Amino acid sequence: MPATVPAERSLLRPPVFSKERYSEPLPPAPWWATPTGVTLIVAIWALIHGAIAVLLEGAINVDDSIESFFVQSFEFSYIPRNPPVYDWLLYAIQQLTGPGPLSFAILRYGLLFACAMLVYRVAQHAIADPRLQALAVFSLSALWVIGYHSHRILTHSNVMIVAIAGFMLTLMALARGPRSVWLYAGLGAWIVVGVVGKFGFIAYFAALFIASMLEPTFRRVFADVRILVTLIVAAVPVAGYVLGLHLLEQDVVAATADVVGPSAQVKWVKVLDTFLGAWVGYLLPFLALVALVFLPWNRGEGAREGTPEQAAVRHVLRSMILIGTLGTLAAVLALGSTSLRDRYFHVFFLFAPVYVFMEAERLGGWQDRVRIYLAVLAVMAIGVMGVRTAITLWPDPRLCGRCIAAEPLGALRPIVLERLGGAPTLVAPDRMSAGRLRAAIPEARVVVTNDPAYRPPARAASGCGQITGVANGSGAFAPARMEGTAIDLWAKWWAPLMKPRRESFWQITPLPADSEMCR
Numbered sequence: 001m002p003a004t005v006p007a008e009r010s011l012l013r014p015p016v017f018s019k020e021r022y023s024e025p026l027p028p029a030p031w032w033a034t035p036t037g038v039t040l041i042v043a044i045w046a047l048i049h050g051a052i053a054v055l056l057e058g059a060i061n062v063d064d065s066i067e068s069f070f071v072q073s074f075e076f077s078y079i080p081r082n083p084p085v086y087d088w089l090l091y092a093i094q095q096l097t098g099p100g101p102l103s104f105a106i107l108r109y110g111l112l113f114a115c116a117m118l119v120y121r122v123a124q125h126a127i128a129d130p131r132l133q134a135l136a137v138f139s140l141s142a143l144w145v146i147g148y149h150s151h152r153i154l155t156h157s158n159v160m161i162v163a164i165a166g167f168m169l170t171l172m173a174l175a176r177g178p179r180s181v182w183l184y185a186g187l188g189a190w191i192v193v194g195v196v197g198k199f200g201f202i203a204y205f206a207a208l209f210i211a212s213m214l215e216p217t218f219r220r221v222f223a224d225v226r227i228l229v230t231l232i233v234a235a236v237p238v239a240g241y242v243l244g245l246h247l248l249e250q251d252v253v254a255a256t257a258d259v260v261g262p263s264a265q266v267k268w269v270k271v272l273d274t275f276l277g278a279w280v281g282y283l284l285p286f287l288a289l290v291a292l293v294f295l296p297w298n299r300g301e302g303a304r305e306g307t308p309e310q311a312a313v314r315h316v317l318r319s320m321i322l323i324g325t326l327g328t329l330a331a332v333l334a335l336g337s338t339s340l341r342d343r344y345f346h347v348f349f350l351f352a353p354v355y356v357f358m359e360a361e362r363l364g365g366w367q368d369r370v371r372i373y374l375a376v377l378a379v380m381a382i383g384v385m386g387v388r389t390a391i392t393l394w395p396d397p398r399l400c401g402r403c404i405a406a407e408p409l410g411a412l413r414p415i416v417l418e419r420l421g422g423a424p425t426l427v428a429p430d431r432m433s434a435g436r437l438r439a440a441i442p443e444a445r446v447v448v449t450n451d452p453a454y455r456p457p458a459r460a461a462s463g464c465g466q467i468t469g470v471a472n473g474s475g476a477f478a479p480a481r482m483e484g485t486a487i488d489l490w491a492k493w494w495a496p497l498m499k500p501r502r503e504s505f506w507q508i509t510p511l512p513a514d515s516e517m518c519r
Contacts, residue, residue, distance in 0.1 A: 026128060026129055026130070029130035029131065030131065032134060032374075033130040033131045033133065033134040034130065035120075037134070038120055038133075038134050038137055038138075039117065039120075041138070042113060042116045042117070042120075042137065042138075043113060045141070045381065046109035046110075046112060046113045047109070048385060049105075049109060049151055049385065049388070050105040050106070050108075050109045052385065052388050052389060053101055053104065053105040053108075053151070054101050054102050054105050056388075056389060056392045057101065057388075057391075057392060057405040057406065058392065058405065058406050058407055058408050058409060058410060058493070058494065059404060059405060059406070059407045059408075059409045059410075059436050059439070059440060060101055060104055060405075060435070060436055060439045061152050061153065061404065061405055062152075062153065062404065062432055063153045063154060063155045064104045064155065064435070064439075065431070065432045065433075065434075065435030065436040065439070066155075066431045066432060066435055067086065067087055067090055067155050067435065068099060068104075068434075068435030068436070068438050068439050069431045069432075069434040069435035069438065069446065069448070069454075070087055070431075070435075070454055071087050071090050071091040071094060071099075072438065072445065072446070072456035072457075073456055073457050074088070074091050075087075075454070076244050076248065077241075077244060077245060077248055077250055078453075078454055079250075079453050079454070080245060080250035080251055080252045080254075081252070081256060082156050082198070083156070083195070083196045083197060083198060083199060083241070084196065085156075085159050085193065085196050085197040086107075086155050086156045086158070086159045086197065086198075089107055089159070090103060090104070090107055093106055093107055098442045099438050099439050099442050100439055100440075100442060101439060104439075107158075108150070108151075108155075108158060111158040111159060111161075111162055112146070112150060112158060114162050115140075115158070115161045115162045115165050116137055116140055118162065118165035118166050118168075118169055119136070119137055119140065119165050119350070119351070119353075119354065120133065120134075120136075120137045121169050122165065122168055122169050122172065122351065122354055123136040123137060123354050123357070125169075125172055125176070125309075125310075125313070126172075126310055126313045126314070126317075126354055126358055127310070127354070127357055127358055127361055128304060128306065128310070128361060129304075129361055131370055132357040132358075132360060132361050132366070133357075135353070135357055135370070135373065135374070136353045136354045136356075136357045137353075138374070138377050139286055139290075139353035139356075139357075139377065140353060141377060141380065141381050141384075142285055142286035142289055142353075142377060142380060143282065143283070143286050143349075143352070143353070144281065144282075144284060144285065144342070145281075145282055145342055145343045145345075145346065147380065147381070147384060148384050149343065151384070151388060152405070153343075154343065156197060156198040157198055157200075157343055157346055159193070159197035159198060160194055160197045160198035160200055160201050160204075160346065160347070161346055161350055162193070162197075163190050163191075163193040163194030163197055163201055164194065164201065164204050164346070164347065164350050165350065165351075166186075166190045166193070167187065167190035167191065167194065167204075167205075167208075168208070168351065170183055170186045170187050170190060171187065171208070171212070171218065171221060172313060174187070174221045174224075175217045175218050175220075175221050175309070175312060175313075176309055179221070179224060179226060181226055181229055184224075184226045184227060184229040184230045184233075185229050185230070185233050187230040187233075187234075188229065188230040188231065188232065188233025188234035188235075189233060189234075191205065191230070191233075191234035191238070192233070192234055192237045192238060195234075195238050195241075196237070196238070196241055199252065199256065200344065200346065200347045201347065203324075203327075203347045203348075204347035204348065207320045207323045207324045207327065207347070207348055208316070208320055209222070210319070210323050211315075211316045211317075211319035211320040211323055212316060214315070214316075214319050215312050215315045215316050215319070216312075217308075217309070217312040218312060218316055266336050266338050268333060268336070270338055271332055271333055271336055271337065271338055272333070274332070274337075274338040274339075274340050275328065275329055275332050275333075275340055277342070278340045278341055278342045278344065278345060279325065279328075279342075279345065281342035282342040282343070282345040282346075282349050283345075283349060283352060285380070286352065286353060286356075287352075287356075289373065289376055289377075290356055290360075290373075293369050293372050293373045293376065294360060294365070294366050294369055294373070298363075298364075298365035298366075299364075299365055300363055300364040300365045301364050301365050301367065302364045302365070302366075302367050303361075303362060303363055303364030303365070304361055304362065304364070305362060306358070306361065306362060310358065313358070314355065314358045314359070314362075317351050317354065317355040317358070318355060320348060320351075321348060321349060321352065321355065323348075324345070324347065324348025324349070325348070328340070328344075328345075328348070388405075391403055391405055391406050392405070392406045392494065392495070393495060393496060393497045393498075394495060394497040394498045395493055395495050395498060395502055396498060403502075404436075406493055406494070406495070407436075407493070407504055408491045408492070408493050408494060408504060409436055409437065409439075409440035410440050411489070411491035411504075412437070412440060412441060412467070412489065412491075412506060412508075413440060413441045415487065415489055415508070416441055416444065416465070416467075416508065417441070417443065419463070419465070419487055419508065419510070420462060420463030420464065420465050420508075420510070421461075421462020421463045422443055422462055423443060423444075423445075423459070423460065423461055423462045424441075424443065424444050424445075424461060424462055424463045424464065424465065425444065425445045425446075425447065425459075425461040425463075425464040425465075425518045426441070426444045426445070426446045426447070426464075426465060426466075426467055427446075427447055427448075427449060427464070427465070427466040427467070427511065427517045427518065428446055428447070428448055428449070428466075428467060429448070429449060429468060430448060431448055431451065433467075434446040434447065434448050437467060445459055445461065447517070447518070449466075449517055458519055461513060461518065463510065463513070464510070464511045464512070464513055464515060464517075464518035465487075465508045465509060465510045465511060466508070466509045466511055466517065467506055467507070467508050467509075468506065468507050468509075486507055486508065486509050486510075487507070487508040487509075487510070488505070488506075488507055488508075489505070489506045489507075489508065490503055490504070490505050491503065491504050491506075
């Protein structure tokens, strides 16, 4: 007879698996596979990366800089392509910390930590062995989009993956039962966070809904009349957001089409190549590591057949991965788009490590190879930390191109405050430059010369100046100099391992306070 599911099981309690399902008891979990150990390891990972961002990097990255420019004020919506939850969170944090690197580190690693913990809860309910549960969480760092790119790009996506993991965990709780109105309301709340966090959540919901319809246990969740609670909780805020966009005349469809729309006169081979690059790029190096460590000479020792609840989760995750893959392929071929990026597969592949280790537990033969896999993951994680540190210790263009995270923008602050006063308005050529200047000079209001989408509220300014820069004498945005008034500033990069050190050059051109650019 199949094991019954305890009625008291909840989101906050890991599942208890009936001994009737397994021929052998599970061994005691090593410290790193206990809930405390997993939480501690993920927290240390987040704290180390946060410390690198705050203490070593001299400037914020490209994606952060754009958000830094926007959150000079609280707005209902900033640009139609990206919904505002990330900006709202960043704005709130900066009211406490100021607009410097600390605010971005708190938000980025707070969201990644939350995502990892939610994925861990999903793994606890989907996988029996604590060691595989832990590997599923640690393997998020082997998805290159999370393990590497999340430190240098990605903002709104981090909100979305938290919503994806939270929605899945809540849906699994409803599938196990007992079903409560509060859990259905929670589903609706996660939809709101997801949709107003990043529009890609809609694709995730569509794929998960179709996958759930193929699995009776999950299908019954959506067939329950209490799903109306979910729809009401989600519909009211989302409808309000859509109405706000309409009143602000922000066209989300047009803005999104500019990014992922069809490419002009592109052959289908190029489209397919872009798709394969993004598909493989998201899952690497995770899939390669799992294959190399666990597949060779695997005899299937210790295979365990999961409970019906685990089988249902495995079927849903597998279906979602297949639906996401085939649906995305059909869409890009139909559109002829070459704009697909590996990070877009967050919506379908975030739980790939959980699914893979569910299959590993079912197939067996993994027990004696856990330490090898852990060692490889540790080397990779330490290597990424080393690369981030090396960029500031040795910012050679051959290592990191412009190495924008190591630029000594902080050298501008004392000069700007001395020449333009304690509450200056600064004029920058683009959003990225503006946001980086604001993070480096917290006292400043920063505007862009020609940006109709957003302009920070006017305020009384102690002075105004246009700042342009040339890093190592290349890539100038220099304005026409006002003879006799321009301020030139050179600053050496903090690069103890690099001789001679790199230099940056900036030109500060004071402008009249009533200048059109300064208003």
